[in-house]
Amino acid sequence: MGPELNQSTFSAQKKRKRTGGQKFNFGWNDEEDTSQDWNPVYSKRVDRYTGPMVFDGLNDAEVEKEYRRRARMLEERDPEHGKERARQMLEQMERQKEKSKSKRTRNDWKFKELADMRERDWRIFKEEFGIASKGGHIPDPMRHWGESGLPSHLLQIIDQVGYTEPTPIQRAAIPIALQARDLIGVAATGSGKTAAFLLPMLEYISQLPALTEYTKDDGPYALIMAPTRELVQQIESEARKFATPLGLTVVSLVGGHALEEQAFALRNGAEIIVATPGRLLDCIERRLLVFSQCCYVVMDEADRMIDMGFEEPVNKILSALPVTNEKPDTEDAEDASVMRRLLSAKDRYRQTMMYTATMPPAVEKIAKQYLRRPATVTIGNIGEAVETVEQRVEFVSGEDRRKQRLREILLNGGFAPPIIVFVNVKRNCDSVAREVQNMGFSAASLHGSKTQQQREEALASIRSGAKQVLVATDLAGRGLDVPDVSLVVNFNMASSIEAYTHRIGRTGRAGKSGVAITFLANEDNDVMYDLKQMLSKSSISRVPEELRRHEAAQQKPAARGSR
Template sequence: MGTEPTNRRVPPDVAALLRKRKAEEELASKPRFIPKKERERLEAEKKAKEEEARRRQEEELKKKEEEFQRAIKNGLSGTNGANGMDGIDNKAKSQRDIPTGPKAMRHGEGGKRGRTNEEEQKRAEMERNDEAELRARYMGPEVNQSTFSVKKKRRRTATQKFNFDWDPDDDTSRPFDPIYAERPDPLFRMAGYEMDDELVLRKAEAIRRGDPETGEERARKLLEQHQRVKQLKEQKNLGKHWSEKKLEEMKERDWRIFKENFGISTKGGSIPNPMRNWEESGLPRRLLDIVYRVGYDEPTPIQRAAIPIALQARDLIGVAVTGSGKTAAFLLPLLVYISELPPLTEYNKNDGPYALILAPTRELVQQIESEARKFADPLGFTVVSIVGGHSLEEQAFALRNGAEIIVATPGRLVDCIERRLLVFSQCCYVIMDEADRMIDQGFEEPLTKILDALPVSNEKPDTEDAENPQLMSRYLGGRDRYRQTMMYTATMPPTVEKIAKKYLRRPAIVTIGNAGEAVDTVEQRVEFIAGEDKRKRRLQEILNSGQFKPPIIVFVNIKRNCEMVAKDIKSWGFSTVTLHGSKTQEQREASLAALRNGQAHILVATDLAGRGIDVPDVSLVVNFNMPSTIEAYTHRIGRTGRAGKSGVAITFLGNEDADVMYDLKQIISKSSISKVPEELRRHEAAQSKPNRVKKIEDSSGFAGKGGWQ
């Protein structure tokens, strides 16, 4: 039995071959990592080969071009050169060149002179064809001509890789533009907002934990870039609030934000920017010291906007809610104006005051006088008030030594003018406070008489010169200067606009908030209570609740009701004073003094106390009777919530108040801290504005509507 040979061939394994082939194909399909030096070497070899091929191609083309030029030269001369050209072509060409036929024989000289234009064109075309044949013979046919252009845009196909870079030729930015020359690093943003330090730290920590290999380096770069962005923002004042910037760093955007923060809006040409604080107001240092001594730490919005305008000798209309600091807004520029005038002496003290302030009520006049003396007395100026209730002899005695500033009600001031107790020969500064109230009380005629009694030699021109601070601040000759007129009001009815158009020249208009709206520091409540008895019981419940600290003001519509309500309140155990039109001046002053010093807790008053009565820290206003106009309602509730403090206003409504329900609903709905009650919201009279027919009432003297108060 034989043994098997040991060298027997084993057949190859097909599956193993297939696996090996597949592995080789996969390996070949995968991108092979090539070191940088190897890539540079291969790239250099490739470029060298391409350069060599291009050079050889250029030499061949140049050689063929030379042969072609020689062939053309030899062909045109009719000889066979050393280029191996067929004799057939030369023969055919020479035969074509020999003139034959009767026409050629008639003209002689080869028929050249007898050729027509058409023959010349045919001959030129034949020569071009011969030249093309020769070029094709030596240079080859003209195929695959490239139409590539660097500037031509080609359509991107789906197979091409997207390129995130752009062609430098497509950059349209100006190379020397600082916007493009100093591009900041991109800001870190998350959900559309800039990331603060805490968010950046949290993101860096997440990167560090999520990427053990390179997370540390990425987190460090993230923090460094965020720090660079912060430093760049600080250098360019990006992200800084206007309160953190210097005055010279303020931009137009900063001023716009500043005005929005304080609800300031202005109209008119060449209006200066508001002042941010007292130090930037432009007031003299001596006056600023008095301001701080009085206790005015921060200016109010009307003071921020109005004082810079008034210091430029501009006429001004200031529209602001009650309790907004209008008194200081016109007093401080007035004192600066008077300080630049010559002092009163024996020679000019009888020529009248330098400044005149008009107010509708005695109480408001006395309040302005008291406020003005805080600033005027340290500066050596005299302030005198002229109001009804005092004898004319007493007021003439107060004017014996002259006065720089006179504060007066229109009615009594007209009496002084008519009796020659007072003249306005050198008056050059006029302020009308609560101008709408003066018109409402029937003072339009005396107000016109007073303004017409002022000198006309110093009136401003009704041209663009009235907006020029330098021109309006100069002296006209001697001690005279252009007259400056201001109006301050809480609302702007058409009659006030008419007076302003007549006596003011190109005024700047400053509006704080929305004209005619209540301040947002007053919570307005409305209760539907019909009948006097029910209202008194509800008023007793409110006063006995202990929620509101004195002083408290209760408003009624007529004088008789004022005394009756005050009597009931006294019977409930509260100390009460009254204020209405039938009170003498001494009684009015005594009532207000008792309320201010705490001797009385509750003031019962008519609309006489609706304006200008500054009683500090009034916590509650009760409208026992709803006034007939929404303007009067606005001023009543403005007695509380003053100087930035909060307050509450409670109004009793009945069906007799249907004419003002619509306006009341509108004004409450605009308040951010008040809610319109459902009964008022659904009331029929509150759904549309009523059509009011204005009644002309006959009134004697200058009392107007004030006679009912």
């Protein structure tokens, strides 16, 4: 129908056939190689390129070894010119090494001399260790113990004790403290704060006159306050490691021991006293102790002391210190040369240091009243768990189900002792400890109703390895150092995210890794939001789907209550 139209005869398939046969081939066959075999350059080919080059993925020693191997190869395969070419190659290697060293020196603080460090280098250094500081005339942190400014005899003791690398708080706080500056240290649990205030204190005291028959009754040179008996005894033990070789005496004052016994320990005087606020105030009020020559004060875990109701005792103790060595509240308090100047034959301006994990208003008030122009050092993100702790959360409700899950975890054998299990209620503590013993593990319990002797025995047994599992309330959640804890189990979730942070901080200490497993239930609604936020910020932890979707984890409790 209709007129005939011109029909196309084009075929794509035929087109491909025609053009495909005419495609130019860029390769050639082996028989077409025009190289002449009689040419020595071609007859003695080397398997790899022998010229100077950069070797990716090799360290400096491996690169030098490869250069020398290729130099030997050149000498063997080119008798006429190989020796000269090998020499040029080795010269090229030396130039590359110098260039690499120069580049590394410009860009890496680890390889720079102290005099070559610039502002950019210090900024990189501080970022690497999470150090932030504020205040006037703050010195640079120390990169290693040799730059600390501590005397040689203390450095020898540090080496003997086994402190190889300073922790971030030690890097930042020690140079400041050695300038006789007042200091507020804000750092996470397990960060090495004890040595950060002990070492400058010992350097300070070692420059003061030794106690004599006439001065021993005037009180100590230094005072350390901590919230719990266990923490006080831990600090005392650490202090003696350094103080005893220096001929200094350390005495602890805690509840649970007779006052007469502690008065007897003070009979020959002591340069350093470590105490809980309650027992220390008892000693002051009973005239067993005076502070006529105290010139160094440390408040450890200051926020915890306030939480435990020690604000009034702390204020009374600080008010009992002599006013004659108080610092002026002027710019002189930031001047190291003025602060280190001796006031008389036996003392200098009083130096006050406060270490805390948070800064509630009550702690700020004490700091403002008793510290003079303090430098503030903050390490990491306060209130967050360290990255060496893997946090695992499981929804397990009911006492029986939790005990069964605890049994599965312990019998799994994936965690080596010591292990710490946290509970919220004292009566639960002994019950869970008995359950652990029924599983075949040796266990000790620690809570506030125990006598001082029982508490000391429980801690000693877990530290010595005599017991495998410690079941404890929050009494053991803060400041206590039990070495090499591989696992922390929150049998009951802590009542606050701060308490949770300190609990899981019992593991993953001193650079080692650890695991924290938390049993969660609907009664823990008030902390679910904060817990989810903390898990989200951790690079090695995961937020379980049940917690992510839980209604209580969507917004803060205060926000939910205001609707």
